[in-house]
Amino acid sequence: MGTGEPSVAEYIAECVRVLEKSGLKFKMHGYGTNLEGPWSQVMQAIHDCHSAVHAKGAPRIATDIRIGTRVDREIEPGTGNEGKVKRVEEILAKSQSA
Template sequence: MIVAFSVTPMGVGESVAEPVAEAVRVVRESGLPNRTDAMFTSVEGEWDEVMDVVRRAVEAAGQGASRVSLTLKADIREGMVDGLSHKVDAVEEHLRGS
């Protein structure tokens, strides 16, 4: 599965870069394939391991926050390997063909 998620701690001031960085650190240290962009972090793996990483990332971002907002989107697809790259490669292939 691939999960794209965004976590936003609330009540910590205008900038959330530092607590969000702690969430991303948890994802990167998990060893699971992942990508971070301006809006979401995506992580790929088996259900239990991915959801555990998301839970720990939310906890990390929420340290010192009075509240945490989590947006999560999941693509659950049996047999898909390297979906993070495959999905982007498929779109790029179509763009090159245009």
């Protein structure tokens, strides 16, 4: 972001407000945000975040996006990342109890 400020937390908070209104499942972490949902809604949410952050005064924004899609099985929208984390936790629990 071309803000000239050492912290972009205020801008990230603005984007979180947008995501909360979107109704999509998301999880913010130290180096980004996981966002889950239908393709068009995810893209609209990213667009809306950019618009909101520009409106807050940021003249430039760069967003890196990694997109994963799946067609080999049905996954309930909003549960993809949760399921991945749960599977790893189950593996760790088995190795700790053995």
